[in-house]
Amino acid sequence: MEFPTKLAEVYQRIDQIDPEYYARSRNFITGGVSYLSPYLSRGFITVPQVVKRLKDRGIGLEQSEKFIQELAWREFYTRTWFQKGDTIFEDIRHPQEGIERFGIPRAVLASETGIQALDTQLATFPETGYLHNHLRMYLAATICNVAKYHWLEPAQWMYYHLLDGDLASNALSWQWCAGTFSNKLYYANQENINRYTGSKQQGTFLDFEYEELPLQSPPEHLRSSVEAALPFTPPTTKPLELIDGIPSFIYTHYTLDPTFHEGEAGNRILVLEPSHFAKYPMSPKTIDFILSLAENIAGIQVFYGEYADLNLKGIFRDHPINAHFQGIREVHPNLAPGLQGEFNSFFSFWNKLSKQLR
Incomplete structure (x- = not known):
């Protein structure tokens, strides 16, 4: 997937969204994904701007509710970051259960998890900077809940490579999968992966019924951990030329x-x-x-x-x-500027937000 960087092209991408098709197919890696996340994460476009462009096309909440709900996850995560600050990089609601290792599985960096749908995408991930959200969840579940790794270092590795790397969305999504920001661990079995990725793999370490997955020992090839190298290259810049007397x-x-x-x-x-x-x-x-x-x-x-x-x-x-x-701080754009309070879950937030949107 290509991600153009001209504003007109991004607006065109928004205006091509079919919210009803998105609602039906978004979980499939070939479904009606919007591919807006790299622009939303950078604040290049905002959630209210996207919703307004839908309304300008005559698309109401009834048609676009699922799409707007998914946009609202980003708003919920940002709100949580505002309220909790850097504690979003710590277990928020529950300590992570069953941790046996830290770092990141060597097999993940080598694109050799043994799950073909994951390995195909992992092989090109550093070049594309993008993974479908379902694949991110599959990977987090495999690393944290099957291979028993703490969520933080794998989350840092993924954030490093993502074009849409948003610290809150990334860290809190990993915590949601790992059960530290939710009430249960997230698992995906091979049947689920096959359904949504179009693969037909069988006999893997995920090829079990859901109630059996937590009972399996971590597969041997995922036990070898490494520390991912995340080198940062500073941008080349020029001395600033500032004009006096203007903001x-x-x-x-x-x-x-x-x-x-x-x-x-x-x-x-x-x-x-x-x-x-x-x-x-x-x-x-x-x-x-x-x-x-x-x-x-x-x-x-x-x-x-x-x-x-x-x-x-x-x-x-x-x-x-x-x-x-320090300076003049203007309001962060969001769908419900007057919505106050902390929300322990997304759906407690969404229930109030959706009422305001209606």
């Missing part, structure tokens, strides 16, 4: 909306902080994707350094990534 609009790799204060005079600066990438590195492919998206913002300059070193009070869109920024 400075600040962007991050999570808030790259080209419509932010569009048409207003101002310095426009994409801030990429070394301290952040030291903790949460991204692949060169993902950084190049981010820089390409930023080119849609007229006059933007890239600053690889700490925001505090700019010694200015910029104007920026609120996000957990910039909680420490």
Whole structure:
């Protein structure tokens, strides 16, 4: 799957979405997936913008409810990040059960898990930067609940390679599969994988009924663990040329909306902080994707350094990534700005959100 980086092409992708087909087929890897996640994760487009474009096409909530519900998962995860901060990188609701090893299975990095549907996609994952959401869940279930690894390091590895790597969506999805952000462990058996991927494999370590899967010993070939190498390559930048007397609009790799204060005079600066990438590195492919998206913002300059070193009070869109920024903080766009409180589960959040949407 290709991911264009011109705003007009992304809008075209939104306008081609068939929400009803999406609802019927989204779990199949060849189904009606929107392929919007890399743009949503970067804030290049926002969830309210997507919903508005659906409404402008005359598509109401009844037709698009499942699609909007899936978009709302992202909003729920971001809301959780706002509320919990860096504790999203710790077990949130329950300690992970049955941990026997840390790191990541060597077989995963070698695309040799033994599950053909996974291995085919893993072989190209570093080049594509994309995995269907069902495949991500299959992989998390296999690593955490079958092979008994702690979820954090595999989650960091996946985030590193994903074009749509969103720290909250990624970490909390892994925690949901591992049972630390849900009430049970997620398992997928071979029958399920065959159904949704079109594979016909049999006789694997996942070829059991669901009640039997938790009783199986971790397969030998998944017991060998390694620490994944996640090198970060800083972007090449030029010295900033700032104009005095006009505001400075600040962007991050999570808030790259080209419509932010569009048409207003101002310095426009994409801030990429070394301290952040030291903790949460991204692949060169993902950084190049981010820089390409930023080119849609007229006059933007890239600053690889700490925001505090700019010694200015910029104007920026609120996000957990910039909680420490000083300046004028504008509201983070979401579907229900007035919805207050913490929600222990997605569906407690969705029940209130959907009422507001109606």
